[in-house]
Each structure stands twice: as structure tokens, then as C-alpha cells.
Amino acid sequence: xxxxxxxxxxxxxxxxxxxxxxxxxxxxxxxxxxxxxxxxxxxxxxxxxxxxxxxxxxxxxxxxxxxxxxxxxxxxxxxxxxxxxxxxxxxxxxxxxxxxxxxxxxxxxxxxxxxxxxxxxxxxxxxxxxxxxxxxxxxxxxxxxxxxxxxxxxxxxxxxxxxxxxxxxxxxxxx
Amino acid sequence: xxxxxxxxxxxxxxxxxxxxxxxxxxxxxxxxxxxxxxxxxxxxxxxxxxxxxxxxxxxxxxxxxxxxxxxxxxxxxxxxxxxxxxxxxxxxxxxxxxxxxxxxxxxxxxxxxxxxxxxxxxxxxxxxxxxxxxxxxxxxxxxxxxxxxxxxxxxxxxxxxxxxxxxxxxxxxxxxxxxxxxxxxxxxxxxxxxxxxxxxxxxxxxxxxxxxxxxxxxxxxxxxxxxxxxxxxxxxxxxxxxxxxxxxxxxxxxxxxxxxxxxxxxxxxxxxxxxxxxxxxxxxxxxxxxxxxxxxxxxxxxxxxxxxxxxxxxxxxxxxxxxxxxxxxxxxxxxxxxxxxxxxxxxxxxxxxxxxxxxxxxxxxxxxxxxxxxxxxxxxxxxxxxxxxxxxxxxxx
Numbered sequence: 001x002x003x004x005x006x007x008x009x010x011x012x013x014x015x016x017x018x019x020x021x022x023x024x025x026x027x028x029x030x031x032x033x034x035x036x037x038x039x040x041x042x043x044x045x046x047x048x049x050x051x052x053x054x055x056x057x058x059x060x061x062x063x064x065x066x067x068x069x070x071x072x073x074x075x076x077x078x079x080x081x082x083x084x085x086x087x088x089x090x091x092x093x094x095x096x097x098x099x100x101x102x103x104x105x106x107x108x109x110x111x112x113x114x115x116x117x118x119x120x121x122x123x124x125x126x127x128x129x130x131x132x133x134x135x136x137x138x139x140x141x142x143x144x145x146x147x148x149x150x151x152x153x154x155x156x157x158x159x160x161x162x163x164x165x166x167x168x169x170x171x172x173x174x175x
Numbered sequence: 176x177x178x179x180x181x182x183x184x185x186x187x188x189x190x191x192x193x194x195x196x197x198x199x200x201x202x203x204x205x206x207x208x209x210x211x212x213x214x215x216x217x218x219x220x221x222x223x224x225x226x227x228x229x230x231x232x233x234x235x236x237x238x239x240x241x242x243x244x245x246x247x248x249x250x251x252x253x254x255x256x257x258x259x260x261x262x263x264x265x266x267x268x269x270x271x272x273x274x275x276x277x278x279x280x281x282x283x284x285x286x287x288x289x290x291x292x293x294x295x296x297x298x299x300x301x302x303x304x305x306x307x308x309x310x311x312x313x314x315x316x317x318x319x320x321x322x323x324x325x326x327x328x329x330x331x332x333x334x335x336x337x338x339x340x341x342x343x344x345x346x347x348x349x350x351x352x353x354x355x356x357x358x359x360x361x362x363x364x365x366x367x368x369x370x371x372x373x374x375x376x377x378x379x380x381x382x383x384x385x386x387x388x389x390x391x392x393x394x395x396x397x398x399x400x401x402x403x404x405x406x407x408x409x410x411x412x413x414x415x416x417x418x419x420x421x422x423x424x425x426x427x428x429x430x431x432x433x434x435x436x437x438x439x440x441x442x443x444x445x446x447x448x449x450x451x452x453x454x455x456x457x458x459x460x461x462x463x464x465x466x467x468x469x470x471x472x473x474x475x476x477x478x479x480x481x482x483x484x485x486x487x488x489x490x491x492x493x494x495x496x497x498x499x500x501x502x503x504x505x506x507x508x509x510x511x512x513x514x515x516x517x518x519x520x521x522x523x524x525x526x527x528x529x530x531x532x533x534x535x536x537x538x539x540x541x542x543x544x545x546x547x548x549x550x551x552x553x554x555x556x557x558x559x560x561x562x563x564x565x566x567x568x569x570x571x572x
Contacts, residue, residue, distance in 0.1 A: 018502070020287070020502075020504055020505075021287075023436055024504075024505065026503060048414040049414055049417060049419075050417050051417075051505070051507075051514070051516070051533055052505075052516070052518060052531065052533040052537075054518060054529070054531040055529075056520050056528060056529040057529070067503075067518065069505055069518065069533075073414075073428075073430060073435075076435045076436050078505060080503075080505060080518075099415065099416070099417060100415065100416060100542055101416055101417050101537070101538040101541070101542040103542075104537065104538070104541050104542060105537075121197070126244075127243070127244070128243060128244040128247045128571045129244065129247070130244060137249065137252060138251065138252055140255075142252075144249070144252060144253070144256070162256065163256050163257050163261065164256045164257070164526065167258060167261075167495070171495060171496065
């Protein structure tokens with residue numbers, strides 16, 4: 001793993017390297033070099049198994065974090081690549097040409113976070129939500145409780161609590 | 176006019192549509208050569224709440240599209256508003272078929288971020304519970320492959336034995352399906368008195384069942400006719416489409432996270448993952464049968480080797496006020512379907528910042544199944560789907 005990281009540092013401008021375990025490393029790279037790094041890892045370093053692609057909403061920094069996790073089945077190590085994209089223009093290059101199933105992940109991220117992947121097959125097709133007309137629901141500023149109260153008819157006598165607020169009042173009643 | 180139409184008619188021998196530039200078949204529904212039908216979401220041959228939009232020519236499938244969204248409950252979003260301990264009733268519902276795997280990987284991810292060392296006894300108990308979970312799933316899935324082509328007897332035997340395993344789960348955890356036995360730092364309790372003996376009695380019945388199922392299903396001429404040579408996954412698909420678990424092992428790839436990246440006490444257990452190379456429905460079913468035998472053997476090894484007593488839980492802060500250190504991790508385990516993992520991000524607060532589940536069905540039920548169904552016979556759809564062991568809840572968490 002150490003030699004691999006040295007090679008990557010030499011070739012790419014990677015930063016924030018965190019080795020979680022002997023067989024798992026997280027690193028950050030600039031948006032424009034992300035697909036090159038992933039291609040390099042797949043073709044040169046034998047990270048042939050694509051594990052997942054997901055996003056984290058850092059709303060306070062006005063950023064989305066995209067995390068790609070790849071696995072090398074020959075030496076059994078995982079590498080997680082983080083890249084930050086702006087929340088104002090959430091767009092990223094597609095990686096579906098490397099692994100076809102990435103198109104499904106990108107389709108889901110478009111629907112749930114509103115992150116666009118131009119050129120990704122079916123990226124604008126609805127994946128899970130049909131006829132959704134609100135902001136993408138997995139963004140931090142989407143208020144699940146408010147949406148539910150406005151959309152669904154409440155049952156008489158039912159009391160609803162936001163779990164986070166409820167626990168806060170219960171544990172810290174004096175604020 | 177009608178007479179001329181008959182005279183001018185020429186037989187159309189073209190069977191399958193042309194392939195367009197995007198690699199998809201060009202289907203002209205107006206030509207009336209093709210019919211679109213829905214397989215699911217309510218269909219006895221669908222593994223859970225999903226549906227397949229099939230375009231057929233006669234009884235041959237020319238195009239297939241997987242549709243999900245019938246089961247979405249927004250688990251990942253819900254968990255962002257719950258404390259770490261409050262997420263346990265949610266994580267186990269992410270995979271109804273084997274609920275202990277999400278429980279374990281979630282607990283392990285929290286422990287990884289919080290730097291908690293789990294006591295050895297708890298690790299043995301976790302391994303036992305995971306293998307019991309695998310056993311009860313395989314007792315449903317292995318004969319279920321026969322069930323897809325009308326061979327229901329093996330399923331009935333399997334469901335009976337699965338219920339006996341669920342009885343043991345109820346005894347150990349208080350729940351039959353959702354256990355919440357694995358918690359951050361360890362497990363909730365030791366084995367009850369006489370548990371090991373009762374387990375051995377059931378394992379003997381499973382041994383007997385495997386022999387009977389082999390002659391009932393695997394030596395059955397009709398079953399062989401319907402499964403051998405059908406749904407072959409080429410070896411180059413395995414990495415190309417992210418195929419894992421028994422589906423990869425049936426294609427000759429010796430991949431098993433328990434062996435490759437040993438976790439819990441799997442490093443102390445003696446076994447070899449079974450592989451074969453035929454890669455058709457029959458081969459995948461054989462791999463699952465061998466997995467079932469391996470699981471029985473592993474449970475016996477665990478029971479024989481595990482310590483009699485010991486700490487079952489590491490000391491943790493008050494779980495209601497527990498702030499998990501900032502960081503992120505990915506923890507995986509080998510479920511009966513293959514790699515099952517959680518990506519967990521903490522921002523240092525009492526609530527998870529982001530949780531993402533990686534389930535094998537995400538690729539198996541969409542990319543792989545859509546490809547395998549092309550040119551398949553409509554009567555093989557259920558058999559193909561079960562042979563991939565697809566599970567919709569892990570697609571639409």
C-alpha cells in the first residue's frame with residue numbers, strides 16, 4: 001500500500017491521505033483529475049472491482065463530496081477517492097465508460113442529490129422517485145418532516161416528533 | 176386490395192431487432208413483432224418488490240429493463256436524523272433476508288471510527304450469528320432455485336428447517352427476523368444453556384436435508400434441463416459489471432471476503448471457498464449448496480472452538496450522548512450474496528453525517544440481469560433472477 005501511495009503521489013496531485021486500515025486508504029484529488037486517477041488505478045494498478053460511488057452533502061461549505069471506492073482483488077486492498085464539487089453547479093464527469101454499472105450510481109445521485117453527470121446513459125430517467133417535484137431529497141436542506149406534513153394526510157390523534165429534536169429536548173431540557 | 180396484400184406478402188425471417196449505436200436493440204413496437212410485458216412487482220417469480228419491463232418476440236426476450244422504487248423508505252436519509260444507537264432498528268431492515276449482516280457492518284463501522292476494540296468472546300458470538308443468518312438464508316434460497324421451475328417440495332423442507340433456525344434466533348435475541356443482537360462494542364448476551372446442543376440437533380437435520388435435496392433437485396433431469404447452459408455469465412463480466420459472491424465463484428473467481436480480508440474470527444476457521452467454472456444457473460446453485468455445507472461446518476467449528484465465557488461488550492460512552500470522532504470508513508462483509516458494505520461518514524456530532532449501503536444486488540439486479548435476460552426464454556426469467564439472488568431493499572435504501 002505504501003509503495004502504491006508513493007506512486008500515486010508522484011503521478012497525481014493527491015492530498016489528505018488517510019490510511020484507515022492496512023488494506024484501506026482514503027485520499028482526495030481535484031475534480032478535473034479524478035477520472036484520470038480512477039482510469040489509472042483500473043488499468044495500471046489492477047483496481048478492477050468498482051465497489052461504490054456515493055455523495056456527501058457538506059452544505060456548510062457549499063460542497064458535495066463524491067466518494068469512489070475501488071478494490072484490487074489481487075492484493076485485496078480498497079482505495080477510496082474523494083473529490084469535492086460545488087453545490088452551486090453540481091456537475092461531474094461520468095465514469096460509466098470504465099464500468100457500465102457506474103451509470104446506475106450516477107442516475108441515483110442525479111435523482112437524490114441533483115448532481116449531474118453529462119453523457120451518462122439514462123442519467124435523467126427517474127430511478128426510485130417517480131414524479132418528484134421538490135429539491136433532491138438526500139440534500140441536507142431537504143426537510144423530511146416538513147415534506148411529510150405537507151404531503152401526507154395526518155391520522156387523527158397522531159403525534160409526530162422529529163427524532164433529533166425529540167432526543168435533544170429529552171436529554172438537554174434546559175438547552 | 177385484400178387479395179393483392181396477400182399476394183405481395185413475403186415472409187419476414189428477421190427475428191431479433193437491430194442493435195442501435197447506443198448498444199441497445201432498436202424495437203419498433205408498431206411493427207407488432209414485439210410485445211411489452213411487465214414481470215412484477217406482484218409476481219410469484221420476482222425476488223421482492225421490483226419489476227422487469229420485458230420486450231418479447233414470441234417467448235424470447237429482446238430487451239429488459241429493471242424498475243425499482245416500490246420499496247423505498249429513505250433509510251439513509253432517516254439515519255441522518257437519528258443518533259448512532261437509534262439507527263439499529265433501521266439498518267437491519269435494509270436486508271430482510273439476512274438482517275445480521277447490516278447490523279454487524281454498521282456496528283463495525285461505528286467501532287472503526289470510535290476506535291473500539293471488540294472483546295474476543297463477542298467476536299465469536301458475532302461470527303456464530305452471521306453464519307446462522309447465512310444458513311437460514313441459504314435454506315430458503317438453495318431450494319428456491321428449484322421452486323422457480325415448479326419444484327416446490329425442497330422449498331417446503333427448507334422453510335421448515337429455516338423456522339428451526341429462527342427458533343434459535345428467538346431464543347438468543349428475542350426476535351425471529353430482526354435481531355438487533357449486535358451492538359457497538361459487542362453483542363447483547365451470551366448463549367442460553369443448552370443452545371449448542373439444540374443447534375447440533377438442527378445441523379444434523381440440515382445434513383440429512385442436503386442429501387435429500389441433492390437427489391430431489393440436483394439429480395433431477397428436468398431441473399438439469401432447465402438450468403444447465405442457461406444464464407451463463409462470461410468470466411470477463413465479473414470485474415466489468417462488479418459481480419461478487421457466489422455468482423463470481425461460479426465463474427471461477429475464488430473471491431470470498433471472509434478469506435481475502437478476514438474479519439472477526441474467520442482467520443481462525445478452516446475452510447476453502449468452493450468455485451466452479453461453468454457459470455450457468457446450475458453452477459450458481461451448486462456453489463450455493465456448497466456454501467450451505469460450508470456454513471454448517473463453520474457453525475460446528477465455531478461451537479467447538481469458542482470460549483465458554485468472557486466479556487461480550489467493550490466499554491462505550493453513554494450511547495445517547497455519544498459523539499463519534501470525525502472521519503469516514505468503509506466496512507464490508509461476505510453475505511450469502513457477496514460483498515455487503517457500509518460507507519459511514521461522521522462529522523464529529525452525535526448523528527451520522529452520511530451512511531451508504533453497498534449491496535450486491537445493485538449491480539446483479541440491474542446491469543447484470545438486464546444483460547442476462549437478452550435472448551432468454553420468458554419462462555427462465557424467474558430462474559435467472561433467483562440464480563443471481565437479487566434483493567431489492569438494498570438497491571433502494
